[in-house]
Amino acid sequence: MIQRYFGLNHLPFDRALPPADLFQSQGWQELSARLDYIVKTRSLGVITGEIGAGKSTAIRALASRLDPIRHPFLYIADSALEPRGFYREVLAQFGITPAFHQRDARRQFDHAFLDAYENQGKQPVLAIDEAHLLSTSMLAETRFLTSFRFDSLSPFAFILVGQPELRSTLRLRTFEAIRQRVGVRYHLSGLQESETKAYIEHSLKRAGATRPLFTDAAISQIHTIARGIPRVINTLCAACLLDVCTQNGQAVDTENVQRAQLEYEQI
Ligand SMILES: Nc1ncnc2c1ncn2[C@@H]1O[C@H](COP(=O)(O)OP(=O)(O)OP(=O)(O)O)[C@@H](O)[C@H]1O
């Protein structure tokens, strides 16, 4: 309905953007540079950000720009995993049949990652998303993933991604050994107001819009409500466009934003 009403080629504010079409905010560029650095130096990185800020999207973009042969990308997003299940999953993604016992699987992991690095010229990247939800035992296990050859070598890049609680969890005494090994930390914040405007325009242009579909006042209001968080901006913008359609309007104004906000806050 939105597409036809506004004469667009694609639905704007859709979540399935190809990596090349993602919006490059200042924070996004800083995060991307740090992710590249983590891969290059095979270090441990901790990436945090508000819900919906774009963390998983940044990881997806990283995976897409890496050479899959040199950097096999292993992505774990099942935060309910305990160490045994974790090794099973990582080894399976690495193309290895996991051993039954955790201790053996850990050895397989060590061997596979060292062999990949030393004998195959590969530098795998392991990303654990939703890491703020990991159990204490799983988080403690990550300590073992970072000490190869008596802690003298790192054969792979390791990225923990999660909501801001991840930082406070890692500050606990139990996780001091992990915290000290973190080489790169980055917190992805929401967009600045000028970036929210550019983000909305970017999404509309990509969808084929040939005229502004939001007034400046509407954009400013959307920014305040969403606090610059892309997922919230998307939801509000889509609801606003739908509201304009049903009201037979021309462009999104503050009244549409207010109605969209009421809808948004209902559930
Ligand atoms: N740089 C970007 N360009 C375009 N859209 C983006 C960008 N970053 C985020 N988004 C949009 O915001 C949505 C939320 O992003 P994402 O799922 O990466 O957030 P998250 O930080 O992983 O959230 P959560 O904490 O809930 O896991 C995406 O579906 C995407 O539509």
Ligand SMILES: [Mg+2]
């Ligand atoms: Mg996410």
